[in-house]
Amino acid sequence: MRGPGSWWRGKSTPAKVETYTRGSFQFFAVVEVAGAGLPVMGQIGGGLGALLMLLVCAHAAVCALTVARAVDWVRGLREQPVRMLWTLGALTSAVAVTAAAIAEYGPGGEAAESAAGSVFGVVMVFGVGIMALGVDGRRHVYAIVSGFGAGTAVVVFAMDGSVLAGLVVGLIVLAGSGFLAFTAVFSVWLLKAVYELDEARETRARLAVAEERLRFGRDLHDVMGRNLAVIALKSELAVQLARRGRPEAEEQMIEVQRIARESQREVRDVVRGYREADLGAELSGARGVLTAAGIDCEVSGPVEGLPAEVQSALAWVVREATTNVLRHGNAERCAVSVRVREGRAVLTVENDGVAGAAGKGGGSGLAGLRERLAAVAGTLEAGAEAGVFRVVAEVPVTAVAV
Template identity: 40%
Template sequence: MAGTRQDGARGWPWRSWSDLSEVERVDVYTRQSLYLLLWASLAFTLVGALPEADEVTPRLVAVLVAALVLGLLGTRALTAVADLYPAEGPLPWRQVGPLLAACAVAVTLVVTWAGDLRSAAGAGIWVVLAWSLGGLRGRIPSAVLLAVLTVLPAVVTTEWWAFAYGLVTGAFFLFTCRVSLWLLGVVTELDAARTAQSALAVAEERLRFSRDVHDVLGRRLSTIAVQAELAATLAGRGDERAAPRMLEVRGIAHEALREARELARGYRPTDLGQELEGARSLLRSAGIGAQVDVEGLDPSWHEPAAWVVREAVTNVLRHSSATTVAISYAGDVLEVRNDGAGGPVGDAGTDGSGLSGLRARLAPRGATVEVEHDPPSFAVRVRMPAPALTGAPS
């Protein structure tokens, strides 16, 4: 995100204000304000020295050239310091180093001068350091910079009161830079959080859709496979019941196609009654008996219970040789049990992706999924506490 913000700020001169995002506008406003303060302060400190000069002397030219060089180096350093926000990174020595070296050389020369030109030049160096490096993060860099800003006025003016002046004004400049860049960092982080939240919402929707596809199409395809196998067996025997079976397969395929379209459009509701009736029909078609007793199940748990029934019945059709399936509810526990579990196969033995996905969907509602594998019996139990205790939606 920081990289995007920097690219937007650097490309701003070639883009209109209306083309910038809100974050890029804040970035541009903050940076341009700090640049303006740096150059305005530098110019103001030098203006006082010009009336005192009756003519353009080499020393005055040197001061003006040095001010231009320090201003450019300071702008470069300020840009690098601003680029650190909102993260705390290592000091940008490639930009800060040349500025510090130039300021050290300038101070060494200025202290040998006398008069107002010396004070103006010293003030110019001071404001460049304050605005350029005032946004540096970390206790040590901040403490060192404040110490330099405190001592520098006294070194240039040789007055004792300059210590207090440097300390107070230096602290104010550092505070101003830090607050400005801190606000920029906050805005950038909020924008990054909003972007991450949008991406998370998309990911959650994709996960929800993939689960629905797994639940709906998985069950339908399992039924088609069972019915097609039965029809092939009947056809091999010359049994007339093969044709009706294939017609039933076609009907199931059309139903699966309809449900897939509903899933794609987001219109398909999950209804417990429909799931139980569909489970009975599918199990009956596969020659499996079904016993259903979910009396007393709270209506707020009907949709999650439908997920459980759909997943459990799909696993029965895929992985078991069951002859009976019992779906029951008692004591806050919904159970789907079958009598056809063999060795560890598929979800029956390895607790595969279907049951793992079911756990993930039920966990936010306070429900827990338990599996009992004791051949030939296999059971999926879901504990569904009272909504008042779990905050489940009613």
């Protein structure tokens, strides 16, 4: 069986703030009835006491309903409760004037006058303060508070004939209702801020998930792109050899099987997030794959001594560039070089298959490489020039090493 504690703990932080805001302002209705309504029955009594008690209860009920609808409006769950605000304003004025009239002209002594005066003050302060919950803009709040304060001074002066009494009571109502109105405005601001913060956190979480999905898709593209291209190439070669009755067909299919298993392992590593590309292995693999495809491949440059992050980033460039040569170009020659220049590791991949190569910066693969290199402060340039398609990747060695 769930208790009150579990009900409260099950709420989110914005829901807790909303519940607290609703409960706090609706509790004013209980305070109004208990603090101002009940004493009226004992100190005034009779028909006037019952009438004033009934008006206080009606005013408290309208206040509670206004709080509910105003908070719903703040949350964007309904339109602004304009009619309810006008109803509360009119009822507040009516109850206040009735209480002032009973205090001034009604039967009873000082106790009855004090009870009716309490009703007047409580109704004015609570009514104006709760109206501020459903008002948009500080100027409107200022207008309501100052308007009811001035109206209070006028009513007291008209009934009592004393300017001083009107000013004093008006200032008391102005101060009390102003303080409660300020509390209402601050509560609305806090409630909106908490929900906006919660929405921002949800948005950040969704962006993190989307970024992780993009990273996973990029890694999967990098892993499977070259391997599938090699599998397709070797399978086609095995078919041609098998048709001629050549025994090398079996060797090609064994190689296809090996690459397929390697792809399966790499996909598992991508899913687990443990895979790091090795530059030396990728250079050797690129030379072997391109040579098997009939492309003269030359690899040069030192690999040893480069930081692991640099090697991993450049290895992905080698893999993507090799895939593009196999897929998009009709190259006959490809050159891959690695060198360190002015504290930066520079990888250059050139091929003469410009006709079918990817355009400048085109393709999701190159875009993924730019994102990957940007993570290590690297850059990527790709484009055709003088009949050669060139990919150049640069990664700062010193910055990554630190």
